[in-house]
Amino acid sequence: MEEIVVGIDVGTTKICTLVGRVEDGGLLRILGVGIEPSNGINKGVIVDLEAASQVITRSVERAEQSSGIEIASALVSIAGAHVSSINSRGVVGISGEIVDEYDIIRALEAARSVAIPHNREVIHVVQRGFSIDGQDGIRAPIGMHGYRLEVETHIITAAAATVKNLRQCVGAAGVEVQQFVLNPLASAEVVLSNNERQTGAIVCDIGGGTTDMAIYVDGKVWHTMVLAVGGNHLSADIAHGLRLPIAQAEEIKLQQGYAIRAEVGAEDYFDIRPFGEDKAVQINKQELAHIIEARVEEIFELSLQEIKRSGYDGLLPAGMVLTGGTSALPAIRDLANDVLGIPVRIAQPENIVGMVDQLHSPAYSTGVGLLRWALNTEENKIASKQGRRSRKKGEKRMNLDAAKDLFKRLLP
Numbered sequence: 001m002e003e004i005v006v007g008i009d010v011g012t013t014k015i016c017t018l019v020g021r022v023e024d025g026g027l028l029r030i031l032g033v034g035i036e037p038s039n040g041i042n043k044g045v046i047v048d049l050e051a052a053s054q055v056i057t058r059s060v061e062r063a064e065q066s067s068g069i070e071i072a073s074a075l076v077s078i079a080g081a082h083v084s085s086i087n088s089r090g091v092v093g094i095s096g097e098i099v100d101e102y103d104i105i106r107a108l109e110a111a112r113s114v115a116i117p118h119n120r121e122v123i124h125v126v127q128r129g130f131s132i133d134g135q136d137g138i139r140a141p142i143g144m145h146g147y148r149l150e151v152e153t154h155i156i157t158a159a160a161a162t163v164k165n166l167r168q169c170v171g172a173a174g175v176e177v178q179q180f181v182l183n184p185l186a187s188a189e190v191v192l193s194n195n196e197r198q199t200g201a202i203v204c205d206i207g208g209g210t211t212d213m214a215i216y217v218d219g220k221v222w223h224t225m226v227l228a229v230g231g232n233h234l235s236a237d238i239a240h241g242l243r244l245p246i247a248q249a250e251e252i253k254l255q256q257g258y259a260i261r262a263e264v265g266a267e268d269y270f271d272i273r274p275f276g277e278d279k280a281v282q283i284n285k286q287e288l289a290h291i292i293e294a295r296v297e298e299i300f301e302l303s304l305q306e307i308k309r310s311g312y313d314g315l316l317p318a319g320m321v322l323t324g325g326t327s328a329l330p331a332i333r334d335l336a337n338d339v340l341g342i343p344v345r346i347a348q349p350e351n352i353v354g355m356v357d358q359l360h361s362p363a364y365s366t367g368v369g370l371l372r373w374a375l376n377t378e379e380n381k382i383a384s385k386q387g388r389r390s391r392k393k394g395e396k397r398m399n400l401d402a403a404k405d406l407f408k409r410l411l412p
Contacts, residue, residue, distance in 0.1 A: 004031075006063075006074035007186075007370025008056065009168060012209030012232060013325060014038050016057050017063035019071065020354075022375050028368070030354035032067025043209035043228050044080025046165040053172035054109060060173040066355065073176040075370045078166065079183040079210045080125060081228040082159035087128075088114040091150045096314040099132065099141045107151040113154065121163045123180050124156040126221045136186050156182055161271040178374075182205070182224060184214035187367035189376060191323045191347035192216065201318035203365060204336075205305060206326035208232045211299055213314050222309040227302050231326035234295050241291045243281060244274055252288065259296050259331040261289040276352055299341040307340075319343030325363035 003022040008015070019032035036059040040051030064071055094103050112125050130138040132146035141149060158180070167177050175186045188203045191338035197216045209230045212287030215223040234257070239249035252272060260262050308311045319342040322333060327346050336344040348361055351370035359368060 002239050003375065004069065005371045005374040006071050006175075007367055007374070008059070008074045009076070009077045009186075009209050009364075009367035009370060010036055010052075010056065010166065010170075010182075011077070011079075011366070012041055012208065012230065013044060013255065014363075015059040016364060017056075017074070018060040018359075018367050018371055019063050019067040019069055020095055020368075020371040023353075025242055025282075026351075026375075028352045028371055028375070030368075031356065032063040032068065032069060033355050034062030035066075035358065036062070038208075040169075041209075044078065044355060045082065045162055049165060049169060049223060053169045054265075057173040060175055061209065071175055073178045074116070074170070074175050075184050075186075075374050076170055076180050077186055077366050077370060078158060078180040079207070079212050079226055080161070081210070081226055082162050082304065083123070083156065083182065083224070083226045084120075084158075085154060085156045086114065087152065088112070088155050089150060089152050091148065094132075094146050094149050097147065098143055099144050099146065101142065103149050104141065104151070106365040107149050108153065111151055111153040112155065112174075113193070116155075116157060119160050120157040121160040123158050123182060124154075125184070126150040126154040126156070128154055128220045128222065129218075140290075142258075154221060154224070156224055162345070169300070174401050181370055181373050182214070183210075183212040183226075183366050185221065186373050187212075187323050187365040188214055188216065188321075189372035189387045189411060191321050191369075191371040192351045193363050194219070196318040196321065199318040200315045202316055202320045204320050204322050204327075206230055206299065206322065207324045207366075209368065210324075211303065211324075213306065215305060215307070215310060215316070217312060222315075225306045225310070227262040227299070229302065230300055231324075234292055234326070234329075237291050237295050240286065242272075244272070244275075244286070248274070252283075253329075254297075256283075256285060256288060257292055257329055258285065258289040259292055259329050259335045261293045262284055263331060264289045270327070292329070293335065296329070296335055297339060300336050303342065304340055316342060319345070322346045323348065324329050324367040326384075327362045334338065 005020050008232045010314050015036045017034035021029045036055050039055045040048030088111045090107045100255045106217050117240040129152050131150045134313050167337045184203045184205045187205045197219045211227040213225050235250040239246045264286045266286050269282045271279045335342050353369045388403045
């Protein structure tokens with residue numbers, strides 16, 4: 001049976017539903033695309049249930065029409081300032097003196113049993129490493145001898161009410177949520193190389209409403225964070241500074257925006273027609289760049305504070321990988337490099353074929369990353385199989401062994 005995966009990137013700026021299929025060599029073929037301007041969502045939080053439900057439904061329908069595949073379940077992105085994370089350790093005695101899947105499951109459950117408020121919901125339990133009888137640095141403990149197994153995990157939680165609202169909006173489109181995936185973890189699936197994961201790097205996804213970051217060290221997620229600031233703040237600053245409607249400010253940002261004022265000529269101007277005006281007005285490009293630079297600099301300064309607060313700022317020789325729609329802003333990489341003092345590169349989805357005309361852009365890293373997450377990540381490989389009910393119209397659904405799936409999902 002062909003491996004069909006579906007991802008819905010629910011963002012502040014756009015809703016992107018993608019249907020994909022894995023092909024020989026791990027190549028991902030995009031079979032269906034449904035992109036709609038977002039509505040009812042602000043900084044990753046549902047603020048208008050009906051409006052958000054309608055736009056998600058339209059996005060899903062467009063993806064179904066273009067792919068010819070009925071979508072009944074999908075992986076869904078999640079972000080917002082309500083997301084938080086903690087590190088937790090779980091310790092269990094090894095049954096039978098040899099580590100098996102059951103021991104790992106018990107250790108993960110022990111780590112997960114850390115006190116979490118009733119108004120929080122666990123989104124991810126990410127394994128960072130194992131130790132047996134005090135011996136650290138073990139990656140694959142199954143089959144090893146010992147008496148005491150310890151697992152170190154990174155637990156990501158979100159506000160339960162926000163999660164329920166998002167699940168309800170997706171459900172209104174007739175789609176069951178297989179699993180929520182934090183934005184930067186999804187994006188990392190397509191923008192971060194294995195070498196960067198091992199060496200130490202940070203993924204920074206700057207979307208419309210939020211800036212989402214994940215720190216990778218030794219191939220594992222060590223820290224995650226979400227800042228409630230993004231590209232829409234740039235547009236709002238431009239609208240305020242130049243006295244323009246938000247829609248026009250967004251258009252100017254995309255067409256004329258530049259992140260470093262000093263690199264823009266003082267005599268460079270462009271014409272705009274402000275709302276309600278009869279004739280065009282000239283705007284100085286350097287003035288525009290000044291407005292943009294101040295906000296972008298703030299985003300990276302806040303990012304740097306979070307990186308230092310995590311305690312892992314000295315473990316990132318591979319630097320930062322920038323993605324998300326705002327990372328397409330000219331000169332943003334140079335400004336990030338100046339503020340952070342580490343190597344910075346901009347990345348977008350690669351190794352995809354099919355309906356990809358729009359998708360070769362940093363703005364779609366999370367959407368494509370959701371499909372890769374379903375295919376590549378051991379923690380979620382099973383969620384994509386067990387929960388998937390997307391099928392070609394008229395095709396019977398497949399039943400899989402849930403117990404076997406659970407073992408695979410929890411293995412490193």
